[in-house]
Amino acid sequence: MRRLDQDPDVVSIAQELKLPSEGNAVSHILYFCHERIRGWLKEHGPVESAQQLENLVCRKLHLTVEEFSSDEELETICDRYAGRGEGVFKSLPGTFDSETFATLIERRKADRRSPDRFVALIDCRGAKAFRKFFTRWHEIAHVMTNGKQLLLPLHRSSNQQNGEEKLMDVIAAQIGYYTDLFDPILREEMRVAGGKLTFEVVDRVRARYAEEASFEATMNACIARSQLPVSYIECGMGLKKSERNAGTTGTKPQPKLRVLKSSRGDNAPHFHLNMAVPALSKISSSFQEDFTMPLNLGTENLSIWTHSDGRSIGTDDVCIATRKSFDKILALVTTISKKP
């Protein structure tokens, strides 16, 4: 898999922004975005909340965000802009499929300094509403890195998992959870929780920083900024890849409790996808426990977690915080003592 900083889309954006060609393109672009915000804050004065920051950034970028929660609202918004001579809006109602969260338009009839020179339409229908905070910052990232007057998406690759979109997620995670506002809240809540990152901490941080942000996006930000070696895993009943591909002949494989999703911060343990959860793990016992018990905390040693060849993934002691979510166990695994 190609590294993001070497992706042609990302390199192209760095070039358009006239950023240095040496070094890591992603780091340069992030620095560029931070510097822009820093400059605006210097001019405007400090802000006290994520919402205030977002308002300021949108104003500076001449970006208006339009959220819609129904087909009718989308039609109304599109008709409004089309009525101002922007025909392209008429094409939008049919383009928001289940996988499309937002669309960003550059208006032709708007003055360069018009507050709605750029318009981001954010789909908040159904479950997409949970992602609206992050989606807004994703669109902000697009405008912020729009070095040319035309971004010309046609010159970029058609790969669905394209580097540009991944880069926008990286930028959104950095500037949407703005260090000067977010980190103090996280530090304070972790201090109250005895230095640990638990699901309760994430809940409280989310409530204080941006309640409309999704739990997952907030948790990812907490993991990235906690400075603790934390992994996040989701476990549920599942089959190994080879079992899933085995077809219908022979004995039907039995699902086991497995790692279904995995991400991690710096220096955190690496749990592979589909890895079986050991019976002795806190996660297995949490899975068996009463559904009404939402929170759990315990410690164990990573040596009980083994690959299919019997090798363990580590020897460190870890603290595991778990939470049940429907038929899954969510777990935050933090290394608490490194063994040589």
Add this chain to the structure above:
Amino acid sequence: MPNENPVGNRIRERRRELSWTQEKLAKEAGISKGFLSDVENGNSEVSASKLMDVAKALSVTMDYLMKGEGEKSPELAQIQVPASLGELARTVGLSFSQTLLLLDMRSQILAHRSTSKSRNLDDFDWRKFYESVKEYLK
């Protein structure tokens, strides 16, 4: 009151849009910071060749800096009409300017946050797009 220093003002505006310092633009354009400051403040005239260097550094056209028109970057001229759009234009009888207008409307869509959208203009459903915006092509 008429704008007495339109070129300098456009240079400054674009430079600030990029969050560049005068020093940075001067370096990119190969001119001195003092000269750039004079141009921005209307205290110096700028030659065509130097203005071209500034326009290139700022990724805008000479036309834009001089007249405030055509603020699009020079690369726009290199855009080709996608084959699938050309085919549609022939089928429905679009004029060349209507075809370019349709292409320009599509280029207004800067980004989709989506896992299902291709950005290849040849894959784009021009017919559907045309049907939805055709009243704006007249």
